[in-house]
Amino acid sequence: MKIRILETAWAGRFSRGGFRLFPLAVTALVLTAVAVAAWGWLRHVNADRLEVYGAVPDFSLVERSGRTVTRAALLRKVSVVDFFYTRCPDTCPLQSAHLARLQAQLSDVPDVLLVSITVDPDHDTRAVLSEYAARFRAEPGRWLFLTGPREAIYRLAVDGFHLAATASHHAVPESTWAWLRPASAWAQEQQAGPKIIQLVHGSRFALVDRQARIRGYFDGTDWESIEQLQEDLTWLLGSKSR
Secondary structure, three states: OHHHHHHHHHHHHHHHHHHHHHHHHHHHHHHHHHHHHHHHHHHHHHHHOOOOOOEOOOOEEEEOOOOEEEHHHHOOOEEEEEEEOOOOOOOHHHHHHHHHHHHHHOOOOOOEEEEEEEOOOOOOOHHHHHHHHHHOOOOOOOEEEEEOOHHHHHHHHHHHOOOOEEEEOOOOOHHHHHHHOEEEEEEEEEOOOEEEEEEEEEOEEEEEOOOOEEEEEEEOOOHHHHHHHHHHHHHHHOOOOO
């Protein structure tokens, strides 16, 4: 008889304790679900807030094929733009290698456009650009190589894309451009006589959306930055309105 009373009392206490614990367990599950949902929502909001660094101004340059390319070519495409020159022994080959890799990875995506603009137009003729493009297996129509008047190119680089670009007959002090992380190299300028100049250009890629707005800058020589570029580019491709 005593054993039955003890069993009944113990069962009652367990039942009452379990009843008290049940709401706590449900509350914990609900809070966990809310936290997961909030995290997903914040990721979506942060993605929607991808910065806009300005609109690409109108321009008119010549592609290696001979056709004229303007700002209109960037519309309805997601583009990656960089400035380079074919004689650059510094960062340009690595920049172009990253673009070639990006072209290969996105070969089945029709809305991606790669654009490389020379900062050495006196040397980088259409023929020279074509030879350089062939080295990286650039696909015509998907990866454009542009040239044109030096003044127009530098104005587009500095005022349009907010990237460094200059040509000097004297060495530019390292400290002057250090904060822009430029790529610089010596080159020969063919005028009345050969003059040594220093070509300085930013080594960053500019990500441009379908409305020809600049949405991000990425170090064209850094693997982690390139991976972030791919992630942001993929997000822009995900919606026709971005």
